[in-house]
Amino acid sequence: MSDIAIKFENISKQYRLGTIGTGTISHDLNRWWHVVRGKEDPYLKIGEVNDRSSKATSDYVWALRDISFEVKQGEVLGIIGKNGAGKSTLLKILSRVTSPTTGTIKAKGRIASLLEVGTGFHPEMTGRENIYMNGSIMGMTKAEITRKLDEIVDFAGVEKYIDTPTKRYSSGMTVRLGFAIAAHLEPEILVVDEVLAVGDTEFQKKAIGKMQDVSRGEGRTVLFVSHNMAAVKNLCRTGVYLENGTVKFAGGIDDTIDYYLSLNQIESTVILEKKKFKNLYTAKIDKIELLDTSTYKSKSAFKMGENIGIRISFSIPETLNDLGVTVRMNDIYSNGIAAWRTKETGFTIDYKKDLSLYLEINNLNVFDGIYNLSFSLVNGKETIDFLDNAISFEIVASELEIFGGRAMTKSHNLIYTPCKWIEE
Incomplete structure (x- = not known):
């Protein structure tokens, strides 16, 4: 058995756009006349792909095609x-x-x-x-x-x-x-x-x-x-x-x-054509890329606990000798969740006109959802450029080993912090 x-077996479903029912009386009569003569339904030959984001050019759409x-x-x-x-x-x-x-x-x-x-x-x-x-x-x-x-x-x-x-x-x-x-x-x-x-x-x-x-x-x-x-x-x-x-x-x-x-990824690269942050400097952040840390290819959807790579490119015509960069992570309501600063980690930036930095965030333990990144370029205590919520990425729920092989879901937190309980 x-x-x-x-x-x-070859399941297809066609809908008529914009009206209720299968079509007009003339369409129904045309269908009937083809059936009487043993012919194929003439409207099965027309229709467009079911792409909801594009403008319709036909009265018919295939919701399913040859499944x-x-x-x-x-x-x-x-x-x-x-x-x-x-x-x-x-x-x-x-x-x-x-x-x-x-x-x-x-x-x-x-x-x-x-x-x-x-x-x-x-x-x-x-x-x-x-x-x-x-x-x-x-x-x-x-x-x-x-x-x-x-x-x-x-x-x-x-x-x-x-x-x-x-x-x-x-x-x-x-x-x-x-x-x-x-x-x-x-x-x-x-x-x-x-x-x-x-x-x-x-x-x-x-x-x-x-x-x-x-x-x-x-x-x-x-x-x-x-x-x-x-x-x-x-x-x-x-x-x-x-x-x-x-x-x-x-x-x-x-x-x-x-x-x-x-x-199905969010745009993983942002190229900035002109400076928007108003100050006396022309230095600016040019390009931001989200990367897979193993292949260095563009990527914008990451699993819980996965490493995230970020490449930031700058144009700095002025000679600045106390440069610092901050990357801040925000939730969808623009609340800051975490931040990574070059100066706090003791990383020194050597001045170059065309500067590129790579940041690797290890084991980002946040729950699933959409998050945004903001970027700051500073010289000493003065902000040279600032981009608020410049690029987005998605965290997908996962069952990684660091979570004990269990599917982690949101409760009332945004960050999952591993811990250990000891009975004394």
Whole structure:
């Protein structure tokens, strides 16, 4: 017997832009006339790539184009990609929320989906009634649902509100109950979109633990979409990277994440054409580059605890003999987190007209997120040039050995500082 749980065969999905429905009456009549004559739909030959950042030049767009891959039974597959890549559309087709324009999906077993907050819930029905309704839709008997009811309610943590209409639930409560139903009603295939990001940290941890139990302990298949790379890496074994509606990479989850990070980076080089800091000097910072410390190639996405290289180029026409440089790291609110100063480390800068410095920051233990760097060039106590939040970089959650092999996540800090506890 085949061990393939899901097989995607040349799945494509086309949407018409700007209007509701498939198109105008003339388009529908044209389609019908081609079908009557046994011809191909004429609008399948047109349409543009699903690039949300570019201006449309056609009335049609391919949200997905020729998607083909297989998912084995008991496999946990992570689907990653930028917003608009087609991840949710693919899961909606699998969950039969919408149908593909071309291609087929073969799935073995019952599918439970958690695609959006409140998906499948009737707002006027209570939480308890929605549990029974969802279970019935999945083909379960009333006795089976009753047997699981207490476990679902306990996992969701909404016992006080279980007999309250779900229209009065917060988004977090709705996600809690929706996930509990999807995970506990014994589906062969569990499909989870980005909705877990709505829940709090405690629930996210419970949800990931439950998905691990479902896949590893019970041998069920899980498809997981998330922008949280730590959660994807912690949960999934294999991955698929989507870009503009097509599969760009498929393989082991580590390789998939590395491929994604290598392609989707913030600008890693800033070249400054003219001086903006007003003073009597013409000396200025010319260029800033973020680098991989092992290859010295441009890079702007780093894992937690990874070394970061920064190359700073200066133009200094004046003869200045007490030069100093400060690099300050800021969070997205421009709050200073850390700073590295040449003078504090005893590093002496030899004057050159075209000066270049390289800074290597070792084991930067900050949690995942976007950070900015500010740069100062001083002579003695006088500031010669200053660039505030000149360049950004991303820290991606990781499971590096320095964290004990565990996936570290944000709590209330920005910096993770290793420590040791000793009982005396």
